[in-house]
Amino acid sequence: MERAEQRDSLPDTELPPKQPELDARFIPDNDSGAADPRVLSDSLRGPLVERQPSVEHARYTCPVRCPQSAAVERSMSCTTVSTPRIVNDLCVEPSTQIPTPRQIPISVPTNLVLQEKYAEPDVLMYLLTEKLKHTTLYCAEQNPSLHEFDVFSQNKPPLPALPPLWAQSRQEVCESFDWFRSYQGGVYHVRDHAKGYLLSAFSSSRDLFEHDGRLIISHGGGKAESIHSCQGRSMIQAADDQLAQDKSVRALLTNYRQSRPLVLLIDEKYALFPYDLRAKGVVYAVLGLYTISHVWAEYQPANNPLGRVVRYKFAFQWCEGQGEPWWIPHKTEATAEEAQLLSSRTTTTATILPSPRLPAKIRERKLRDTMPPKPDPIYLTCIACSQKTPKVYELGWACLNPNCNLFWITPEHGYLPLHLNYNRAFLRLSSPYMLPANLRDIRPGTPKSSRDGITTTYPFTRGLHCKNCGRLSCRVNWAYWKCPTPDCPTRVEAVGRLRHAKEFWNEKLPVSFSNHCIHAFSEITKETPKLFRHAHGLGQIQTFILPSGKGRIHHIRTITPEGKRAADMIFREYQEHASLGRLLFRRWPMRAHKCRGPLLTNYFSQNSGEPYQYVGGTDNTVPFSETSSAVMKARDLIQQRIHQALGMRSEFNEVLSAAYMERQKMAFHSDSERGLGPLVAGLSLGAPALMHFRMHHKHQGEDEIERKGILLTIVLRHGDVLVMDGAGVQEHYEHTVVPTNFRIAATARKIDLQPRKVKDVTMALPTKSNPSSGSNTYPVYCTGK
Numbered sequence: 001m002e003r004a005e006q007r008d009s010l011p012d013t014e015l016p017p018k019q020p021e022l023d024a025r026f027i028p029d030n031d032s033g034a035a036d037p038r039v040l041s042d043s044l045r046g047p048l049v050e051r052q053p054s055v056e057h058a059r060y061t062c063p064v065r066c067p068q069s070a071a072v073e074r075s076m077s078c079t080t081v082s083t084p085r086i087v088n089d090l091c092v093e094p095s096t097q098i099p100t101p102r103q104i105p106i107s108v109p110t111n112l113v114l115q116e117k118y119a120e121p122d123v124l125m126y127l128l129t130e131k132l133k134h135t136t137l138y139c140a141e142q143n144p145s146l147h148e149f150d151v152f153s154q155n156k157p158p159l160p161a162l163p164p165l166w167a168q169s170r171q172e173v174c175e176s177f178d179w180f181r182s183y184q185g186g187v188y189h190v191r192d193h194a195k196g197y198l199l200s201a202f203s204s205s206r207d208l209f210e211h212d213g214r215l216i217i218s219h220g221g222g223k224a225e226s227i228h229s230c231q232g233r234s235m236i237q238a239a240d241d242q243l244a245q246d247k248s249v250r251a252l253l254t255n256y257r258q259s260r261p262l263v264l265l266i267d268e269k270y271a272l273f274p275y276d277l278r279a280k281g282v283v284y285a286v287l288g289l290y291t292i293s294h295v296w297a298e299y300q301p302a303n304n305p306l307g308r309v310v311r312y313k314f315a316f317q318w319c320e321g322q323g324e325p326w327w328i329p330h331k332t333e334a335t336a337e338e339a340q341l342l343s344s345r346t347t348t349t350a351t352i353l354p355s356p357r358l359p360a361k362i363r364e365r366k367l368r369d370t371m372p373p374k375p376d377p378i379y380l381t382c383i384a385c386s387q388k389t390p391k392v393y394e395l396g397w398a399c400l401n402p403n404c405n406l407f408w409i410t411p412e413h414g415y416l417p418l419h420l421n422y423n424r425a426f427l428r429l430s431s432p433y434m435l436p437a438n439l440r441d442i443r444p445g446t447p448k449s450s451r452d453g454i455t456t457t458y459p460f461t462r463g464l465h466c467k468n469c470g471r472l473s474c475r476v477n478w479a480y481w482k483c484p485t486p487d488c489p490t491r492v493e494a495v496g497r498l499r500h501a502k503e504f505w506n507e508k509l510p511v512s513f514s515n516h517c518i519h520a521f522s523e524i525t526k527e528t529p530k531l532f533r534h535a536h537g538l539g540q541i542q543t544f545i546l547p548s549g550k551g552r553i554h555h556i557r558t559i560t561p562e563g564k565r566a567a568d569m570i571f572r573e574y575q576e577h578a579s580l581g582r583l584l585f586r587r588w589p590m591r592a593h594k595c596r597g598p599l600l601t602n603y604f605s606q607n608s609g610e611p612y613q614y615v616g617g618t619d620n621t622v623p624f625s626e627t628s629s630a631v632m633k634a635r636d637l638i639q640q641r642i643h644q645a646l647g648m649r650s651e652f653n654e655v656l657s658a659a660y661m662e663r664q665k666m667a668f669h670s671d672s673e674r675g676l677g678p679l680v681a682g683l684s685l686g687a688p689a690l691m692h693f694r695m696h697h698k699h700q701g702e703d704e705i706e707r708k709g710i711l712l713t714i715v716l717r718h719g720d721v722l723v724m725d726g727a728g729v730q731e732h733y734e735h736t737v738v739p740t741n742f743r744i745a746a747t748a749r750k751i752d753l754q755p756r757k758v759k760d761v762t763m764a765l766p767t768k769s770n771p772s773s774g775s776n777t778y779p780v781y782c783t784g785k
């Protein structure tokens with residue numbers, strides 16, 4: 001059962017999701033209690049100086065001076081509940097009445113650091129409630145009640161109003177907001193510059209949200225420790241140094257050099273944002289445009305053999321010209337002090353108003369920070385590499401160029417320690433960056449009807465920005481866009497003219513062959529093509545034979561124009577009925593995927609006849625008696641062609657109709673739902689498509705070519721019928737269909753009508769490199785016995 005979820009590949013640019021980083025400061029010691037040279041002491045070891053581990057370096061002082069101990073040795077980190085644990089710089093003595101521990105695996109975000117990857121739920125609860133009010137912990141346990149702890153959101157005030165741009169799923173953002181179209185990475189970059197940057201849970205030390213969010217410091221560029229799925233097994237990939245030439249870092253550095261603004265977004269896990277987004281049902285919110293005011297590199301502790309990694313840090317400053325950040329409540333009257341500050345500022349546009357909510361102490365600090373800079377120079381030049389580096393930390397200046405021999409070394413104190421405070425002068429806002437007028441409004445426009453009446457082009461696949469509630473959403477329905485926020489009335493009709501098949505006759509194929517291509521390693525053979533006669537002329541049949549009796553694939557083509565007439569009429573009828581609402585083409589949520597929030601199929605579909613669980617199940621099924629006549633005509637034509645060309649009688653009781661707009665496709669999958677008959681046949685209408693076959697991921701061997709390669713490609717044209725003949729085709733192969741333009745397909749199957757029962761099956765999930773990798777378990781229906 002590997003299907004609907006795989007049909008809809010994530011965009012090819014995507015990377016596996018970021019995983020939380022572990023903090024190497026607290027890796028348990030070896031049994032002897034002696035310091036492990038691999039583990040960082042309180043000064044991070046650099047590449048040049050070999051330091052001998054010493055007991056002194058193996059001790060940490062508890063910064064909150066808890067009553068139990070003033071200093072905790074790393075060697076004390078063990079798994080018993082009575083032992084002190086070190087959590088995010090806090091020495092924590094768990095309560096003695098903790099009930100029997102039950103070990104559960106947890107994934108640890110960077111701002112909650114446990115010594116080991118296992119902890120008892122009660123200890124976690126204790127830590128969370130008693131010590132870590134500002135921490136979000138995501139517990140990857142099976143028990144849904146323990147699935148997510150969000151202690152921080154409990155302590156944040158609810159978001160006072162909806163943001164001007166927000167969404168509930170990553171797909172909603174990516175499909176409707178051109179500044180951020182990365183499904184899994186945190187940096188969206190195009191042609192070497194960054195357009196969008198997502199702030200999420202995986203923060204690192206000294207990430208900051210200052211000046212009410214006008215200054216945000218974050219580490220960017222990936223390479224965090226991550227968990228990868230490999231043939232069903234999870235494997236940890238250690239964190240690695242970020243390099244200036246890594247794609248994301250390089251793009252951000254380009255923005256910095258060119259003072260090119262980019263958009264910052266947050267999700268509801270971003271702990272430094274002062275409001276709880278979830279209170280308003282917001283999962284993603286667009287903050288606005290920022291420029292990068294400073295870039296530097298740091299050592300961060302990491303769970304890798306060196307115990308540390310290089311991380312690039314970026315200081316993002318709010319661009320003036322966008323008005324006041326939307327999350328700052330409007331202030332009615334400025335105090336005399338603030339009025340003075342306002343008049344002293346050089347900017348002519350929006351100015352900083354301290355939020356009325358902020359306590360007086362913070363207001364004072366803000367005022368101090370925004371005073372004109374003291375003579376203290378922020379940037380100094382390194383004597384070794386001649387690069388200018390800002391004085392980032394209070395302790396002293398250090399070269400922060402990771403390629404320099406003096407990286408991370410201060411002239412006065414040697415290696416910088418782990419615990420560092422920022423130099424306050426460094427945190428002052430730099431001179432404001434004024435946005436060019438054309439950038440001041442980043443809200444997407446409303447979809448426009450096209451002048452030529454064609455509404456199947458790529459821009460019409462994009463989502464909607466609701467002018468009423470600010471929600472970004474996907475286009476779910478064929479006939480209209482609708483804002484999904486309950487009670488929001490926004491609806492935009494998508495009326496377009498019907499398209500004729502002949503408009504696609506001259507579509508260019510992205511391949512050099514015109515009918516098919518068999519890979520040399522595939523062992524697939526083909527029979528000599530045969531002609532056959534049908535009511536309106538001649539057709540041709542080409543049969544491909546899969547090795548070891550795994551099945552056959554028949555490509556039935558109608559070669560005379562008269563033969564295409566039936567297909568022309570069905571194509572037209574499909575479109576008419578879809579625009580009249582007699583055929584409800586829509587996109588369906590997939591049940592297993594790696595993205596946050598629901599993920600919709602890439603194409604529109606409607607199922608007719610018997611329920612087909614893969615795409616929408618019974619929700620997406622209209623009985624044949626009520627379905628559009630286009631569907632019934634498509635089924636009849638498929639059955640006729642099979643009879644005329646192959647001499648076989650077939651009677652299909654289910655038809656999945658799929659409509660693809662420009663750039664939409666169905667990703668690799670196999671039609672192996674239990675209860676499906678061995679014959680699956682599809683009619684192609686409209687633009688041509690490439691249908692590729694490759695080995696099923698279950699049967700992929702060690703051989704790289706066999707594993708990755710496409711073994712057979714068939715060009716499907718308007719009116720063609722493609723028949724997959726034999727259960728072995730689905731068992732051993734996967735297929736994908738990539739249309740060149742607007743296309744409709746009707747795929748018919750015979751579904752066993754025996755009562756079905758729910759059963760757990762493991763199905764694969766799409767990834768960038770292998771759309772069928774990974775696994776996940778969810779209930780599907782299958783035949784009884």
Ligand SMILES: O=C(O)CCC(=O)C(=O)O
Pocket residue numbers: 656658666671682684735737745746747
């Ligand atoms: O012809 C198409 O569009 C692909 C249909 C298909 O692969 C399916 O429905 O399983």
